Amino acid sequence: MSDPAATTPPFRLHPAAAWALVGAQFVFLLLLGFLPWGALWSRGVGTIVLGLALVALGVGIALAAGAGLGRTLTPSPIPKADGQLVTSGVFALVRHPIYSGLLVLGLGLVVIGASVLHLIAWVALLSVLMAKSRFEERMLADQYPDYAAYAARVGRLVPKVGRIRT
Template structure:
């Protein structure tokens, strides 16, 4: 399977998982009070904000798959000073907000699957970035993968 095909499968998987989280019927693992709803909305807004800032920071290097464009430049400013994959971080926060609202075992399972897919996708992308950009290893040793200060590359 080519890198582009693998990247497309990973993108499709993340969106299927997000769609399932959105459409998931409510469970009864915990009571979804107004406070829980407000926390969920706050996490959702934070996720949208982080993902949007990641998209804006990428500029014309943005691509639909984790395979970098031929003409792309390495971005290490904006949200990329905090985490190497802010769009994925934002999607995880969005998934967490949906899980909170679902109050179900399936919400937890789907959110865990989303985190697993995005974690795998980030590692796949990083192999490509390490090959493309000589400065990526040094950058990755300073900046966390999906959470600030967590998952720095050991060189």
């Protein structure tokens, strides 16, 4: 009798669902940039500087991660068939540093925007990126035998937070 797990086909996210997640991510990022400002807190010079610093940090993290992926980079959560598992650079700190960078960027826009709508859009962005990362990880685990060990030692979006227990 054969092992049923050995015959289970690898998980594949439908391309339309993958691109819907990408689209939702960009919609929430655009909303964060263009929603009307609120008055949840004072938007003085210090607040604007903090917000811009977070935006710059988020962009820097995302760009470093994109450069680290090289030709493996794709906006879709579906990994490239000929890609490589990258575990060095910012990927040694978190498994999804592009998503981390987008969340830090978005947090900067929340600080500047100071509205409930900004907070809601950021939480929605977090939800989309969490879903996207979970689907992506299932496919990465199927594609790369070393992924489980990597996920056990490296956090999902924040260093040491969200490691997958094997």
